[in-house]
Amino acid sequence: FASSASFDFNPVLLHDIAPADGPPSSGTVTSEEAIKYYTQMQTIRRMELKADQLYKQKVIRGFCHLYDGQEACCVGMENAIEGTDDVITSYRAHGWTYVRGIPVKEVLAELFGRDLGCARGRGGSMHMYADGFYGGNGIVGAQVPLGAGLAWNQKYTNNGGISISIYGDGAASQGQIFEAYNLSKLWKLPAIFVCENNQYGMGTSVDRHSASTEFYKRAGYIPGILVDGMDVVAVREATKWAKKFVLENGPLLIELKTYRYHGHSMSDPGTSYRTRDEVQSMKKTLDPITGFRKRCIDAGLLTADQVKSIDKEVKKLIEAETGEALSSPEPSMDGIAHNIVKGGFSKKKSIFSLNGVIASLSFSSHLERKKRHSPNRYRPRSLSKSDLATLTAHMSTTSTCKRASRASSGVTSYLLNQQKICESQFPSTHLRNP
Amino acid sequence: KQVFVRDALNMAMDEEMERDEGVVLIGEEVAQYDGAYKVSRGLLGKYGENRVIDTPITEMGFAGMAVGAAFGGRGMKPICEFMTFNFSMQAIDQVVNSAAKTLYMSAGRCECPMVFRGPNGAALGVAAQHSQCFAAWYSSVPGLVVMAPYSSEDCKAMLKAAIRDPNPVVFLENEILYGRAFEVSDEVMDKNYVAEVGKAKIEKEGSDVSIISFGYGVGISLEAAEVLQQQHGINCEVVNLRTLRPLDTEAIIKSVKKTNHLVTVETGWPQCGIGAEIITTVMESDAFDYLDAPCNRVTGADLPMPYAKNMEDEANIKASDIITSVLKMKNL
Numbered sequence: 001f002a003s004s005a006s007f008d009f010n011p012v013l014l015h016d017i018a019p020a021d022g023p024p025s026s027g028t029v030t031s032e033e034a035i036k037y038y039t040q041m042q043t044i045r046r047m048e049l050k051a052d053q054l055y056k057q058k059v060i061r062g063f064c065h066l067y068d069g070q071e072a073c074c075v076g077m078e079n080a081i082e083g084t085d086d087v088i089t090s091y092r093a094h095g096w097t098y099v100r101g102i103p104v105k106e107v108l109a110e111l112f113g114r115d116l117g118c119a120r121g122r123g124g125s126m127h128m129y130a131d132g133f134y135g136g137n138g139i140v141g142a143q144v145p146l147g148a149g150l151a152w153n154q155k156y157t158n159n160g161g162i163s164i165s166i167y168g169d170g171a172a173s174q175g176q177i178f179e180a181y182n183l184s185k186l187w188k189l190p191a192i193f194v195c196e197n198n199q200y201g202m203g204t205s206v207d208r209h210s211a212s213t214e215f216y217k218r219a220g221y222i223p224g225i226l227v228d229g230m231d232v233v234a235v236r237e238a239t240k241w242a243k244k245f246v247l248e249n250g251p252l253l254i255e256l257k258t259y260r261y262h263g264h265s266m267s268d269p270g271t272s273y274r275t276r277d278e279v280q281s282m283k284k285t286l287d288p289i290t291g292f293r294k295r296c297i298d299a300g301l302l303t304a305d306q307v308k309s310i311d312k313e314v315k316k317l318i319e320a321e322t323g324e325a326l327s328s329p330e331p332s333m334d335g336i337a338h339n340i341v342k343g344g345f346s347k348k349k350s351i352f353s354l355n356g357v358i359a360s361l362s363f364s365s366h367l368e369r370k371k372r373h374s375p376n377r378y379r380p381r382s383l384s385k386s387d388l389a390t391l392t393a394h395m396s397t398t399s400t401c402k403r404a405s406r407a408s409s410g411v412t413s414y415l416l417n418q419q420k421i422c423e424s425q426f427p428s429t430h431l432r433n434p
Numbered sequence: 435k436q437v438f439v440r441d442a443l444n445m446a447m448d449e450e451m452e453r454d455e456g457v458v459l460i461g462e463e464v465a466q467y468d469g470a471y472k473v474s475r476g477l478l479g480k481y482g483e484n485r486v487i488d489t490p491i492t493e494m495g496f497a498g499m500a501v502g503a504a505f506g507g508r509g510m511k512p513i514c515e516f517m518t519f520n521f522s523m524q525a526i527d528q529v530v531n532s533a534a535k536t537l538y539m540s541a542g543r544c545e546c547p548m549v550f551r552g553p554n555g556a557a558l559g560v561a562a563q564h565s566q567c568f569a570a571w572y573s574s575v576p577g578l579v580v581m582a583p584y585s586s587e588d589c590k591a592m593l594k595a596a597i598r599d600p601n602p603v604v605f606l607e608n609e610i611l612y613g614r615a616f617e618v619s620d621e622v623m624d625k626n627y628v629a630e631v632g633k634a635k636i637e638k639e640g641s642d643v644s645i646i647s648f649g650y651g652v653g654i655s656l657e658a659a660e661v662l663q664q665q666h667g668i669n670c671e672v673v674n675l676r677t678l679r680p681l682d683t684e685a686i687i688k689s690v691k692k693t694n695h696l697v698t699v700e701t702g703w704p705q706c707g708i709g710a711e712i713i714t715t716v717m718e719s720d721a722f723d724y725l726d727a728p729c730n731r732v733t734g735a736d737l738p739m740p741y742a743k744n745m746e747d748e749a750n751i752k753a754s755d756i757i758t759s760v761l762k763m764k765n766l
Contacts, residue, residue: 145495157456176498178495183495186490
């Protein structure tokens with residue numbers, strides 16, 4: 001039985017960094033840390049599998065992107081940074097939401113669209129937030145300039161922290177990412193850009209979507225490292241090193257080579273663009289959880305019994321949290337228009353935002369009232385030729401149509417066409433005015 | 435005191451930057467060049483390169499970073515200048531999907547106190563890609579506050595309000611107005627004077643027709659109102675909306691009830707424009723009962739802005755368009 005052990009990991013590849021200055025090739029893990037990382041990874045795995053199950057039972061709706069297979073990435077990074085550091089990621093956000101401090105039940109309740117959800121049912125799978133965690137962004141690549149902005153905030157406010165922006169290999173060719181690289185380097189921001197390379201952008205493999213698949217070299221002028229994203233200790237050590245690096249030198253790219261077990265989303269069985277054998281062999285040989293478990297047991301950090309009891313505890317926890325999330329009510333309709341804007345509009349807020357709804361609800365009674373007040377004025381009458389002439393004259397002397405009709409014959413024919421439409425469709429009440 | 439619009443904007447930023455260290459200005463040519471339209475003149479010298487920051491011509495990147503910096507909180511309030519709002523199209527995803535929606539999506543956890551500002555609407559002689567009004571686009575987005583100032587008073591008092599507002603504010607200025615001077619009262623010149631968000635301003639009281647407009651259209655409306663008064667004895671009320679989201683429906687309804695006639699004026703395109711919104715607002719309210727004639731829209735022509743001067747003049751709104759519209763409405 002050991003209280004700590006040193007783990008070697010796959011060599012880290014460097015871009016524009018001298019080997020002596022690069023991250024270490026091994027890291028020490030204590031038995032407490034072993035328990036923590038294992039529990040965190042296993043919790044995410046079980047949570048995602050539960051989500052898979054409940055999605056198929058139609059408890060979860062819409063988009064749902066699962067993180068199983070990639071657990072070592074967020075657990076490794078989170079255990080290298082502080083609460084004062086900022087993190088933003090893509091729509092594959094459940095794991096990060098959990099490690100940034102949101103309990104499983106609140107992640108699941110968010111997926112279920114319940115009041116207990118961490119965004120009270122307003123965000124769903126792709127939009128979860130925590131302190132120091134800014135989502136969950138549904139627009140591929142858009143989180144990267146936001147993350148660079150968080151790094152700018154860290155620097156401007158002298159907060160002492162860094163920001164980590166995570167994106168997938170599929171997003172790595174998005175133009176705005178290169179805009180963020182450029183500004184971060186110019187301003188020497190404490191920004192880590194992490195490409196979680198899970199080998200597929202939706203269903204397009206890296207070699208089919210990227211002219212260069214060395215994502216850690218992609219910024220050219222920004223140094224980068226390639227790290228084994230299936231090894232939680234490698235990720236932790238690289239991130240620790242990277243945090244120090246970016247605080248001193250400005251931005252850094254990290255490519256985490258990892259693998260996504262599920263399809264891109266729940267609507268993707270994930271088998272048309274890759275083989276079942278590939279997924280199976282990844283699970284068998286590179287799984288981040290079984291790999292870490294084996295190493296911890298071999299090193300005497302964990303016993304087989306301990307592992308078994310953690311597994312049992314996690315299972316129990318997930319079941320209990322699922323039950324709690326399921327028993328949470330749907331969010332109260334009272335709050336549907338809250339938090340559209342902050343402060344300011346006070347009571348008007350809900351009326352303002354629900355303007356259309358309220359207006360249409362009150363319209364019929366409004367019409368009744370008008371009929372009562374001026375019955376003759378609202379008697380329907382059909383559109384005559386002279387009405388149409390009035391209408392045409394009216395249209396051609398007001399609004400844009402005047403200028404448009406004079407400006408080009410194309411517009412004139414457009415107008416004539418509109419007349420024809422008017423002739424056939426114009427509602428009779430429209431010309432009520434004498 | 436006579437104050438140029440560009441100086442009023444400059445004063446507003448200057449005063450707010452002095453008041454609040456979290457306020458920073460970021461954009462193309464805002465620092466060393468003094469602003470493409472000289473709106474940020476002198477701010478670099480006063481506040482240094484940490485707070486007045488030149489960017490490359492990459493709107494999506496720097497607008498996204500400004501939003502991210504606002505998300506980070508810790509007191510930071512970026513002002514993101516678009517050299518013109520035409521270029522904000524490059525970044526509109528960050529404005530709409532990131533800035534406007536995150537407060538709601540995060541159930542109030544993640545705030546975005548910032549301002550997107552720059553000239554909007556038709557400029558002169560720059561053709562279709564650089565002459566366009568985005569008021570209708572942005573004002574349709576829940577989560578944004580959208581302001582469109584007209585005079586120097588508007589610019590100073592409203593930009594200060596925008597910077598202090600806890601929400602993402604889209605602040606639509608006008609290039610043609612930058613070089614125009616307006617009388618500004620001592621009260622407004624006071625650095626503690628801030629306009630109220632969401633309140634329209636009656637620029638000219640009147641009893642016969644409501645002309646409701648915003649930004650550049652207000653000036654043309656006032657011009658038309660003057661002619662209508664002098665030559666036709668029609669007393670128009672000119673309402674300057676100032677804020678387009680939230681729209682001051684109360685002021686619109688009140689004015690229409692008073693005058694029983696409504697003409698809306700805007701420089702942008704007609705379809706799904708602010709005019710359409712104002713008129714629908716009236717239709718859906720009891721002000722409809724007070725109308726004595728169908729409402730009219732005066733808008734820019736429904737075409738990409740042509741370059742040739744004669745065509746451009748024809749495509750832009752003029753006082754005579756408003757006058758014709760009002761006379762027709764009054765059966766004159």
